[in-house]
Amino acid sequence: MYAEEIHNYLKSFFNETGCEVLSDEGHLLMVQLTVDIDKKIMNRPFYWQYIEATNSTPNPARLTLITNRTKIDNPLMGEIIHFGSGRLNQIFKATKDLGSFVKMYQQFSNEEGKQQTLTPYFCVNYKVSYYCDYTKEKLYSLGINLINGEIEDHFHEFVSQLDLAPLPPKDTFCLQYIIKPARALERLDLMIQNIIQKDDHSWAEEAKKRWVKEQEVLDYFYVGVKEKPESYEIEKRGLEDRFNPRIKVEIINGGLFYIK
Structure with missing residues (x-):
């Protein structure tokens, strides 16, 4: 970000x-x-x-x-x-x-007597966190067209430029979605997983290398000790908590947007 x-x-x-x-x-x-x-x-x-x-x-x-x-x-x-x-x-x-979930409609000026059709989009904003001895976080805003299934990235940036309100404008017809929101969420979750898989994960390999070096240093201080004390196990677990690479995906919020 x-x-x-x-x-x-x-x-x-x-x-x-x-x-x-x-x-x-x-x-x-x-x-x-x-x-x-x-x-x-x-x-x-x-x-x-x-x-x-x-x-x-x-x-x-x-x-x-x-x-x-x-x-x-x-x-x-x-x-x-x-x-x-x-x-x-x-x-x-x-x-x-x-506002963990919102329902908004695009606002616009419409010709008198002319009906405007609004298309439903389901949006989810994700936070992906990469943890080791360093932390890196990324935001992803994905929106899926609930009529044809097309997925738009940077969806938040797109809708933030629109005039939105909780009620539809006069003389509008909101299309009934074909893809249900639960199914849409599954597809967006799958896309986030694909994005993570394609990302550069060299950070995890580097973290493991640093972990090995720190473990070698710890073991050096206990060379020749047959029964290692509890302090050794505590420090060893501390190194695992610190260096073990892990990824966490959170949903920040989402919404249903009707857009012309």
Whole structure:
């Protein structure tokens, strides 16, 4: 996920959740949070417990988020946000909690008396995490046409450019989907598996090599010890937890979109 994508995602998140964007410089966002969003992403439960217990006036946080540090002379002027950062993961979780599934319709001006047909698309946004002693995460947004089965990648980027609303516009006809959403999800899951299989997995082989070297170092300190102590087994398991390559796929959210 590139800096520009993160920036656009954050801007959409704050706009959709009613937070006021005070400044947008393309690489830096200054945002006034609402009470609800502060509670979800700022990790200050004791503050809000105090405010609610004393019936005091709430003071939700104001954030300055840097999405591209290369364009900032003084990185201390705000919080640096990048893919994998704690704050961004909190926002992902808040997005999931607030709207794990949506149903939206494209809005447009229609000629009086002329009916417009809308086609259903099923979208799933995935996060794929590659774990070893390093962590790499990727986002995939896939949408499938529920009429003909064609799959579109970068679907979120596509629909974010459209004017969408929870209700269909006047004089529209929504096509009944042929592919059921459950079947669509199966196909998108299969596509994610294929994407992962075709990805470069040299990171896993490198992690295993580092694991072997670290194990050799550990074994060196116990040369000649017939019955190794519990501390050896604990360190050995620690190396496995640290270096063992693994992949985790999560669904962030999804939706049904009717598009002309």
